[in-house]
Amino acid sequence: MLVEVLCLMLKHVSHRCPVSAAKLGERRPSMGDDSECHYRLVSLGGAAVGKSSILKRFLFGTYCDRHRPTVEDLYSREFDIAGMQLKVTFLDTAGDLQFPAMRRLSIANGQAFLLVYSVDSEESFRIIKQCFEEIREQKPDFQELPIMVVGNKCDVPDERRQVKKEDVNEWVFCELPKIRAKIIECSAKENSNIREIFRSFLQLAKIALPTESNALRRRSSTHVTIGRPPRFNSSLSPAREQQAESNPETTQQQSTSQKSTKPRSRSLIRRTSKKSSKLKDAAATPGCSADGDCHIS
Numbered sequence: 001m002l003v004e005v006l007c008l009m010l011k012h013v014s015h016r017c018p019v020s021a022a023k024l025g026e027r028r029p030s031m032g033d034d035s036e037c038h039y040r041l042v043s044l045g046g047a048a049v050g051k052s053s054i055l056k057r058f059l060f061g062t063y064c065d066r067h068r069p070t071v072e073d074l075y076s077r078e079f080d081i082a083g084m085q086l087k088v089t090f091l092d093t094a095g096d097l098q099f100p101a102m103r104r105l106s107i108a109n110g111q112a113f114l115l116v117y118s119v120d121s122e123e124s125f126r127i128i129k130q131c132f133e134e135i136r137e138q139k140p141d142f143q144e145l146p147i148m149v150v151g152n153k154c155d156v157p158d159e160r161r162q163v164k165k166e167d168v169n170e171w172v173f174c175e176l177p178k179i180r181a182k183i184i185e186c187s188a189k190e191n192s193n194i195r196e197i198f199r200s201f202l203q204l205a206k207i208a209l210p211t212e213s214n215a216l217r218r219r220s221s222t223h224v225t226i227g228r229p230p231r232f233n234s235s236l237s238p239a240r241e242q243q244a245e246s247n248p249e250t251t252q253q254q255s256t257s258q259k260s261t262k263p264r265s266r267s268l269i270r271r272t273s274k275k276s277s278k279l280k281d282a283a284a285t286p287g288c289s290a291d292g293d294c295h296i297s
Contacts, residue, residue, distance in 0.1 A: 038087040042110035046127040047095035049118040050152035053188035055090050070094055107138050112146040119151045122162040146204035147181040154185040180204050
């Protein structure tokens with residue numbers, strides 16, 4: 001009976017999803033070569049918390065007030081990030097928890113997870129705790145996987161809120177072991193913090209993002225190195241500017257003579273100082289002239 005249900009579900013997914021159902025059980029490596037990277041992002045959570053609304057708002061920019069129960073939907077997108085091709089497969093799972101075998105298969109093939117609860121439902125917060133326990137059981141490397149804990153429907157009034165963000169922080173950062181996770185509250189209805197969810201996914205996955213300073217440095221022809229004193233040209237003084245305007249040929253000759261003049265080497269300075277000291281000693285000796293010649297009477 002369970003096999004027949006799975007077959008029916010796979011056929012249903014193959015008709016609704018842009019990716020073939022044969023790839024559901026295919027586990028791809030998270031990292032390819034230096035210019036290509038692939039991730040499978042799995043969304044988990046209770047029913048009617050907004051998992052599908054968050055994905056569709058991000059992927060297609062659409063939102064629907066009507067709730068349609070999700071069986072399982074699969075989307076694939078490619079992103080160009082700083083010259084690197086990032087391929088992300090988004091797996092939207094069912095929220096009624098009626099198909100535990102399919103959920104276990106989704107978790108086993110997942111490389112990043114989106115745990116979604118609703119801020120106006122304490123029961124939905126309990127469900128994502130259960131989903132995390134399933135991740136910990138099936139993924140030995142769960143502490144290294146990107147996990148986004150997302151509280152949807154943050155636009156509801158305060159009197160309807162049942163889950164405080166402080167309680168979520170206490171659960172993630174105090175009760176759980178050290179994991180690679182981030183907590184974000186969003187609103188798929190008002191399109192609030194939707195892009196921040198997936199930007200946090202890139203940060204947790206340690207995918208380098210181009211910064212404005214690096215982009216500015218690439219666009220700029222020159223840049224200043226901090227800690228190195230600036231070099232000034234004395235020919236840019238006001239007096240020399242006036243002289244250059246009045247006598248351009250003389251200024252050019254002076255600059256040429258300055259360039260041709262080389263500093264004296266230390267050995268030359270040392271020989272000159274020794275010669276001058278010898279001349280002084282000879283001048284101080286009686287019967288010797290300043291040119292070094294001695295006369296005997």
